[in-house]
Amino acid sequence: MLRVENLVTRFHTYDGVVRALEGVSFEVREGEIFGLVGETGCGKSVTTYSTLRLLPSTGRVHSGRITLSGESLLDASESRMREVRGGEIAMIFQDPLSALNPVMRVGDQIAESVWLHDDLPDADAVAVRVEEVLGEVRMPDPAGAARAFPHELSGGMQQRVMIAMALAGRPKMLIADEPTTALDVTIQSQVLQLLRQLKQEAGLTVLLITHDLGVVAELCDRVAVMYAGTIVETAPVEELFSDPKHPYTQGLLAALPGASETLAPVPGRVPDLLAPPSGCRFHPRCPLAVDRCRAEAPELRGDTRQVACHEVEP
Amino acid sequence: MILRTHGLAKHFPIRDFLGRVEGQVRALDGVTLTLPEGKTLGIVGESGCGKTTLARTLLGLEAPTAGSVELGPALADGLARDRLEELRLGDLRRLRRRIGVVFQDPLGALNPRMLVKDLVTEPLVIHGQTRGLRDRARELLELVGLNPDHLYRFPHQFSGGQRQRIVIARALALEPQLLVLDEPTSALDVSVQAQILNLLQQLQRRLGLSFLFISHDLAVVKHMCDRVAVMYLGRVVEEADAAQLFANPRHPYSQALVSATPELDPARRQARIVLEGDVPSPAAPPSGCHFHPRCPIAVDNCAVEYPELREGDGCAVACHLV
Ligand SMILES: Nc1ncnc2c1ncn2[C@@H]1O[C@H](COP(=O)(O)OP(=O)(O)OP(=O)(O)O)[C@@H](O)[C@H]1O
Ligand SMILES: Nc1ncnc2c1ncn2[C@@H]1O[C@H](COP(=O)(O)OP(=O)(O)OP(=O)(O)O)[C@@H](O)[C@H]1O
Ligand code: SF4
Ligand SMILES: [Mg+2]
Ligand SMILES: [Mg+2]
Numbered sequence: 001m002l003r004v005e006n007l008v009t010r011f012h013t014y015d016g017v018v019r020a021l022e023g024v025s026f027e028v029r030e031g032e033i034f035g036l037v038g039e040t041g042c043g044k045s046v047t048t049y050s051t052l053r054l055l056p057s058t059g060r061v062h063s064g065r066i067t068l069s070g071e072s073l074l075d076a077s078e079s080r081m082r083e084v085r086g087g088e089i090a091m092i093f094q095d096p097l098s099a100l101n102p103v104m105r106v107g108d109q110i111a112e113s114v115w116l117h118d119d120l121p122d123a124d125a126v127a128v129r130v131e132e133v134l135g136e137v138r139m140p141d142p143a144g145a146a147r148a149f150p151h152e153l154s155g156g157m158q159q160r161v162m163i164a165m166a167l168a169g170r171p172k173m174l175i176a177d178e179p180t181t182a183l184d185v186t187i188q189s190q191v192l193q194l195l196r197q198l199k200q201e202a203g204l205t206v207l208l209i210t211h212d213l214g215v216v217a218e219l220c221d222r223v224a225v226m227y228a229g230t231i232v233e234t235a236p237v238e239e240l241f242s243d244p245k246h247p248y249t250q251g252l253l254a255a256l257p258g259a260s261e262t263l264a265p266v267p268g269r270v271p272d273l274l275a276p277p278s279g280c281r282f283h284p285r286c287p288l289a290v291d292r293c294r295a296e297a298p299e300l301r302g303d304t305r306q307v308a309c310h311e312v313e314p
Numbered sequence: 315m316i317l318r319t320h321g322l323a324k325h326f327p328i329r330d331f332l333g334r335v336e337g338q339v340r341a342l343d344g345v346t347l348t349l350p351e352g353k354t355l356g357i358v359g360e361s362g363c364g365k366t367t368l369a370r371t372l373l374g375l376e377a378p379t380a381g382s383v384e385l386g387p388a389l390a391d392g393l394a395r396d397r398l399e400e401l402r403l404g405d406l407r408r409l410r411r412r413i414g415v416v417f418q419d420p421l422g423a424l425n426p427r428m429l430v431k432d433l434v435t436e437p438l439v440i441h442g443q444t445r446g447l448r449d450r451a452r453e454l455l456e457l458v459g460l461n462p463d464h465l466y467r468f469p470h471q472f473s474g475g476q477r478q479r480i481v482i483a484r485a486l487a488l489e490p491q492l493l494v495l496d497e498p499t500s501a502l503d504v505s506v507q508a509q510i511l512n513l514l515q516q517l518q519r520r521l522g523l524s525f526l527f528i529s530h531d532l533a534v535v536k537h538m539c540d541r542v543a544v545m546y547l548g549r550v551v552e553e554a555d556a557a558q559l560f561a562n563p564r565h566p567y568s569q570a571l572v573s574a575t576p577e578l579d580p581a582r583r584q585a586r587i588v589l590e591g592d593v594p595s596p597a598a599p600p601s602g603c604h605f606h607p608r609c610p611i612a613v614d615n616c617a618v619e620y621p622e623l624r625e626g627d628g629c630a631v632a633c634h635l636v
Contacts, residue, residue: 039503140591154592184360185530186589189574193588211503214533214576218583237580255508257537258578263512266505269473 001173001205002028002051002089007064009043009050016274020046022281024064024231025300026224028173033199033206035216035237038226039252041270044209047226048175052089053081069172087117090166094178096158100150106161107146110134110168117169133164136202138194156187163194173205174198180215192219213256217241225249228271228281230297234306245307245314247286280310288312315386316351316492316524317372322381323548324367328597339597341367343548343604344381346623346630349492351386354518354525356539356556358532358571360593364548365528366418369494372526373413374398374406385409388491388524411441414485416478418497418528423481424469430455430480431465437487454483459513475506479513486517496528511538532575536560544568547596547604554629564631567605603634611635 005025011018021043028034036044049055051066051073066073068088076084085091093099101109110130120126127146134142137160150158159179166174176195180188196219198204208220216223217237224234225246233246244250251266268285271277277284283293288311300306302314324342327335341364349355357365370376372383383398389412390396393405401409417423424433431451432439438447452462458479469477478498485493495514499507511534518525529535535542536556543553544565552565563569573587589608594600600607606616615634623632 039505156592184593185532185574186360186570187592189586189588192576193586212576213504214578217578217580218576241578241580252504255505256533256578257508257511257531258533263508263537265508265512269475269506270503 001030003067005065008062011059018273022229028207031203032221035220035223036209037216042226043229086169089173090171091175092162092166092179094181096162106148110165113165113168133168137164175207177209232308245312246309247288248282317349318384320382323379324371325379340548347543347550353540354527356535356542357528358535359545363545369496411488412490413492414490415494416481416485416498430467434483458483492524494526547599551632564636565633566609
């Protein structure tokens, strides 16, 4: 459904050029939950902003292709992009409160999305549709919630409202950027269950962005691991955890509490993207690195499993 | 035992716009728990359940509304009293030297205009020491695995993980017996978190420290702690050995919490206990057992009577039905 190929995005700042994405490729298939996972600053959000063409003025997509069901998004007109955003692709963000209008009733905010993307005859039909979407996100009292202001709802309910707004335009795909990071565990588990149900019952396609491997294990069908602006590995979720191939993925899993008795930190630190390492961006921290890794960036190779590494076969 | 609390309560007044008290936030509402010496006690619970308030009260930064903090011999040594709330100012200052603290907010913890040398020795200066500060600073940096030659740098010249090491070095400056760690790795990435958790374990072994380890991340708590207390709305609902709590949680809330924690093995995705509703506000906690509106097994009495924390075979549970 969504295919990203060799995406290169850079920011032009006073300090120099931030090479945020360097050849990012992945594909989200219809009806699946695809996870994009990686540590802070690896480029997850920049990938989605590039996809929806929402980069700030300092940011630019240098090269690459992004296609939605075959249509090139990088070549689409700005008015077409407005249709795509919220229409075909809806987005929800980490902090629900900052994305909601504090002085507008929740129902009216959802109604705006409905008006924008649905051809309904009158206000009554819109109101019915608003309650319907609030029901779809399992809001306990949809009619009551529609009359509430955002601050009157708890964090978990606010995130449901965000999801309801996203679903109001009947999107084909939902991009969820850290949808549960701000939530408590028991509330997180409610939202994860909701996303799972929406996928199963409504066939929703989801691109889930997260730094939390637990959430990935819990929810995703397939997953791509990002490191410093590159995709290092793509795999069906079971295989990623049972048989990680890329040295970075292996390092990440070994550093996770719960995996083993002693934690093995990944040595070194994430590179500065103003001056990223030559060749493979992981080479300064990699236990397998050879000369070739310093000189040449490895390509993402493979089929159902893909790995970008000179020393490992997919 | 390094420390024990008995029915510890801390209520914050809620004032209306004229400054009149119109209610109370019951941040701590009768917390009873025991911190074993040389071990790690984990405190888990969701946002607002009172974890930070508990830490602040144990540090003497908040005066408890009710209840008592009993100090073990290691902390009470040489003090006139062994109850925190009965200590006079001089003794309170001496006690403060024995309890180090790493607070939640990673950005606010370090003054950006101070040199690392001054940051890590600040507690010594506050307690009146003026000599040998540079040598002590080098020692402390070495202790937490930082390069002692970096004394004259500013915090922004360090990565997030290194800054957390500076915070830990400062907490150790006065050679405390007990370290209170409030979400010490919540702001860090997994690969860096692993470094800090390993460092803390090494320090505990080397210095024989006791830890009070606050976190909402159950995987981290399971990895770090010997015992765990689960809090819900200002109360401890269960206290048990970590291994037992995670393998066999007794209280329905602990069960839901353990069950809600994402499993790392996708093959073991299981039916989760998904709790209905949200955590109520501590300004208006539900009657009886605070957990009853969300509890899957609640009976009529749960809404009426508060279940006391009852002890039995190495654990304590506050539930009418367990
Ligand atoms: N407007 C900008 N100007 C300059 N650099 C930027 C800008 N936005 C992002 N970057 C850089 O691009 C890189 C990727 O950032 P991005 O926000 O995509 O990370 P992320 O993976 O979403 O991280 P997080 O998990 O913290 O949200 C980072 O190094 C960041 O500093
Ligand atoms: N100084 C204060 N005045 C009034 N209310 C307070 C004060 N400090 C804390 N509270 C309230 O007490 C309750 C417990 O807060 P506390 O910070 O201890 O929670 P916590 O468990 O540490 O949460 P988190 O996981 O979000 O850090 C909250 O409802 C909070 O709003
Ligand atoms: S390409 Fe080389 S440096 Fe990069 S991960 Fe593979 S072995 Fe390590
Ligand atoms: Mg982001
Ligand atoms: Mg706190």
